[in-house]
Amino acid sequence: xxxxxxxxxxxxxxxxxxxxxxxxxxxxxxxxxxxxxxxxxxxxxxxxxxxxxxxxxxxxxxxxxxxxxxxxxxxxxxxxxxxxxxxxxxxxxxxxxxxxxxxxxxxxxxxxxxxxxxxxxxxxxxxxxxxxxxxxxxxxxxxxxxxxxxxxxxxxxxxxxxxxxxxxxxxxxxxxxxxxxxxxxxxxxxxxxxxxxxxxxxxxxxxxxxxxxxxxxxxxxxxxxxxxxxxxxxxxxxxxxxxxxxxxxxxxxxxxxxxxxxxxxxxxxxxxxxxxxxxxxxxxxxxxxxxxxxxxxxxxxxxxxxxxxxxxxxxxxxxxxxxxxxxxxxxxxxxxxxxxxxxxxxxxxxxxxxxxxxxxxxxxxxxxxxxxxxxxxxxxxxxxxxxxxxxxxxxxxxxxxxxxxxxxxxxxxxxxxxxxxxxxxxxxxxxxxxxxxxxxxxxxx
Numbered sequence: 001x002x003x004x005x006x007x008x009x010x011x012x013x014x015x016x017x018x019x020x021x022x023x024x025x026x027x028x029x030x031x032x033x034x035x036x037x038x039x040x041x042x043x044x045x046x047x048x049x050x051x052x053x054x055x056x057x058x059x060x061x062x063x064x065x066x067x068x069x070x071x072x073x074x075x076x077x078x079x080x081x082x083x084x085x086x087x088x089x090x091x092x093x094x095x096x097x098x099x100x101x102x103x104x105x106x107x108x109x110x111x112x113x114x115x116x117x118x119x120x121x122x123x124x125x126x127x128x129x130x131x132x133x134x135x136x137x138x139x140x141x142x143x144x145x146x147x148x149x150x151x152x153x154x155x156x157x158x159x160x161x162x163x164x165x166x167x168x169x170x171x172x173x174x175x176x177x178x179x180x181x182x183x184x185x186x187x188x189x190x191x192x193x194x195x196x197x198x199x200x201x202x203x204x205x206x207x208x209x210x211x212x213x214x215x216x217x218x219x220x221x222x223x224x225x226x227x228x229x230x231x232x233x234x235x236x237x238x239x240x241x242x243x244x245x246x247x248x249x250x251x252x253x254x255x256x257x258x259x260x261x262x263x264x265x266x267x268x269x270x271x272x273x274x275x276x277x278x279x280x281x282x283x284x285x286x287x288x289x290x291x292x293x294x295x296x297x298x299x300x301x302x303x304x305x306x307x308x309x310x311x312x313x314x315x316x317x318x319x320x321x322x323x324x325x326x327x328x329x330x331x332x333x334x335x336x337x338x339x340x341x342x343x344x345x346x347x348x349x350x351x352x353x354x355x356x357x358x359x360x361x362x363x364x365x366x367x368x369x370x371x372x373x374x375x376x377x378x379x380x381x382x383x384x385x386x387x388x389x390x391x392x393x394x395x396x397x398x399x400x401x402x403x404x405x406x407x408x409x410x411x412x413x414x415x416x417x418x419x420x421x422x423x424x425x426x427x428x429x430x431x432x433x434x435x436x437x438x439x440x441x442x443x444x445x
Contacts, residue, residue: 003029003315006414010445011315011325012280013099015335018401018409032312035100036139036305043131048228051078051124052153056218075120082127083351086361089130090330091345094337101138104308106330107279108145109134111272112191113369114154116362125154125216125228126362132228142272142302143263147256150187151229153216159183159367166212166237179237184208186367192262193244194271203244209237210248210255263302269294273307275372280311282323283373289314289321324444326374329357331445332386336437339410340397347396353389357382383438390437394430403432411441 008028009016024031058074061067093102109130116123133152137145149155156162164180165172172178184207188199213236214229231252241248246261248254262268273294277285293310300306314321327335333353337345354360364370371377399406407415407423419439426432436442 003032003312004412004414006412007315008032009099009410010335010414011322012103012311014094014096014102014331015099015338016410017338017341018399018406020338021409021412029312029316032100033309035098036308036312038098038101038139040101040136040139042136043128045132045228047128048125048132048153051128052217052228055121055124059218075123078124078127082123082362083348085127086351087345087348090334090350091337091342094334094345095342099338100308102334103280103331104138104304105130105135107276108138108304110364110369110372111275112145112149112155113364113367114152114158114362115364115367117365119158122154122158123362125152125157129154137304139305139308140303141263142268142297142304142307143260145304146191146259146263149191150183150211150259151214153228155183156214156216156229159186161211162215162218164208164212164214165235166209168239169212169237170234171232172235172237179205179208179212181205181208183214184211187259187262190367192259192271193265193267197267197271199244206241206243207258209239210241210243210258212237213252214255264298266294266298269297269302273297276307276311279372280325281314281321282325284323286321289318292318326378326444327442328370328372328377329354329359329382329386330361332443333389335442336390336393339406339437339442340393340399340433343398344393344396347392349392353385353392356385357389386443387434387438390434393437394433397433403429403436406433407436407441414441416441 005021005024005028006016008024008031009020012032054074058067058070061070093106096102112134114122114126114129116126129152133148134145137148153162159182160180161183163177164183165175165177167178181204185204187207188204189195193199213232213234215232215235216228217230236250238250243258244265246258248258270290273290274285277289277293281289292314293307296310297303297307333350351360355363359370401409403423403426404420407419411419416439419436419441422435422439423432426435
């Protein structure tokens with residue numbers, strides 16, 4: 001069975017713009033497959049370097065009041081610039097010619113959540129986290145993404161590994177700070193093998209020992225502040241470590257080897273496949289769908305492009321495995337932009353609206369990120385907030401099509417009789433657009 005243009009645009013993309021379904025009609029599956037084969041450019045390293053230099057300059061001021069004032073000014077400026085950067089990044093994603101890649105990028109960014117909520121020192125580095133550590137690897141090897149993520153300053157600061165010191169290390173014998181298990185625990189619980197996969201508290205401790213010394217060059221007078229990651233050998237806990245029955249030695253390379261080993265474990269394949277299936281296939285995906293995705297991951301050695309192609313294979317060959325998925329707030333807003341055009345972005349309400357929706361970027365309440373099931377986003381209060389956003393968007397829209405023609409253009413044969421009737425029966429074009437944006441066709445994919 002072929003994939004319909006509507007499935008390609010809505011289920012795998014960020015919604016359709018007028019004319020997109022016709023453009024996809026010749027080969028919807030082929031268009032998706034093509035997106036998994038594009039080359040994604042590397043991030044600009046100067047963005048992260050500038051953040052590191054600015055933080056180090058402020059943090060190394062000897063006078064305490066002056067240092068605190070410098071840090072406050074730095075964080076204020078970063079908060080302001082981060083809003084502008086998010087608006088630009090969101091607009092680029094919402095209007096992208098490769099929306100499947102954007103969906104995958106958002107998925108993996110949430111999988112590897114970093115948050116500045118309660119931790120303002122994370123923000124200077126979190127701003128470029130997705131561009132640095134996620135996007136370059138979203139169609140590459142999971143192991144490469146995993147290492148890039150765990151060595152990124154945003155993650156090292158967020159989960160406190162930047163301050164972790166091996167108890168038996170040279171620094172550990174002279175300091176009150178000791179081993180911090182946070183990053184090691186989340187690597188196992190949330191990033192790789194998952195809960196219930198057989199790892200123990202001892203494995204957490206051993207992994208925490210193995211990644212001691214993974215830190216950020218802030219406040220270190222003799223370090224190169226232009227390098228975003230620092231292996232501090234004097235903090236690294238010496239001696240052998242055993243993680244999931246594999247023995248490791250000392251040093252940076254052994255920590256990276258452990259991450260590569262975790263990346264190719266079958267438990268990791270299953271854990272990642274289930275999350276990906278829940279995001280794209282169904283809230284409760286069939287075991288066969290999970291197994292198919294995990295199989296493609298394992299047989300390819302953790303190739304995320306191959307894993308993503310497995311989703312297309314399911315949509316084309318086993319549509320009975322798929323169930324409607326409720327759009328998360330950011331997805332709904334992106335679909336609105338694609339349908340109505342970029343005019344609504346000029347009001348700069350994207351970030352405030354996402355905050356009201358409970359999905360503010362870089363502000364998740366825990367390392368688990370934002371949830372991914374209908375029950376998490378479809379409460380009466382949440383639906384009311386979407387209605388308010390839809391009223392705002394309909395008011396700002398500048399489109400040449402009638403609401404009825406727009407509905408046909410972005411949903412085609414998938415437009416339900418109920419949605420068509422609601423739009424046609426509206427009292428005004430603005431009300432018709434509002435009803436379209438909160439229709440089942442638009443709220444679900």
